[in-house]
Amino acid sequence: MTDERPILIVEDEPKLATLMQDYLTAAGHTSLCLDNGLHVVPAVRAHDPKLILLDLMLPGRDGMQLCQDLRGFSSVPIIMITARVEEVDRLLGLDLGADDYICKPFSPREVVARVKAILRRSPQLLSTTAPRLLIDDTQYQASLDGIPLDLTPVELRLLNTFARSAGRVFSRDQLLDQIYDDHRVVTDRTVDSHIRNLRRKLEQACPGETPIESLYGVGYRFQLVDSHHR
Known part of the structure; x- marks a missing residue:
């Protein structure tokens, strides 16, 4: 059975968010876009996304704080998006609970590939x-x-x-x-x-x-x- 739940894109750069959404749509995924960290937790509770693309730097509440908030009630896969390479270790470990990361600048095809890699885990x-x-x-x-x-x-x-x-x-x-x-x-x-x-x-x-x-x-x-x- 196909998972029809959306992918949640949390990115405050409109052009980048739209670009990721277009590529995910072409790959057969539905998606929702948010540009403010304060809206993320309510959206996750309301829509139960199958994966979240979460920018590190956001207005309202940043990606690290959100990752910790989400791990308090959800195991949804989280791919962090960051321009700060020095934060990679913190994103993947140190109690934050992110599952993967992508460093800016990146190709939208890379985003689709990372999403596919996480979602393709064989049923068992x-x-x-x-x-x-x-x-x-x-x-x-x-x-x-x-x-x-x-x-x-x-x-x-x-x-x-x-x-x-x-x-x-x-x-x-x-x-x-x-x-x-x-x-x-x-x-x-x-x-x-x-x-x-x-x-x-x-x-x-x-x-x-x-x-x-x-x-x-x-x-x-x-x-x-x-x-x-x-």
């Missing part, structure tokens, strides 16, 4: 014989012991990577390759931030357990205690 449902962990990529949802996990799309991809190879030790580079499949250059702090957020949410769902183990100088390992031994 991950479970076990005695499922403690359920992951549904089609709805960007996961649960542990029946408790919903409010994960961002990046955290969901990270958890999927761990869950499909439980017990395996992953280096930071290996995890980054899974999170960002275009092999962009980001720092170790980015994956550490996503791990920290994911670990906190998992531990809230299973108090007393530490599903993600840090191995100093090596990487991370994921393992859940079997449900029969709890």
Whole structure:
């Protein structure tokens, strides 16, 4: 089934917003445009967009503040648009919860490609014989012991990577390759931030357990205690 929900374009440069909207329309997407940060949260609640293109510098409320606001109630994929390259690490990690970024100036075709890359995640449902962990990529949802996990799309991809190879030790580079499949250059702090957020949410769902183990100088390992031994 085709997802008919709109893509929300939050950009205060009218020509750029219109250009992105035209290219997204040509690619088969519907979209809505906003030019003020104060209007974003009400629009997300009203329209339930399938993805947000969010400019960093906005009147009313800036993109970083909005990203944090949105992550308080939504796991919608967020692509940040910025002219400030030095902010990239903060956009992708450090508790902001953005899923991708595009630096100005950019080609509108690049925007469409990034949107497609995030939305094309193959539908899959991950479970076990005695499922403690359920992951549904089609709805960007996961649960542990029946408790919903409010994960961002990046955290969901990270958890999927761990869950499909439980017990395996992953280096930071290996995890980054899974999170960002275009092999962009980001720092170790980015994956550490996503791990920290994911670990906190998992531990809230299973108090007393530490599903993600840090191995100093090596990487991370994921393992859940079997449900029969709890």
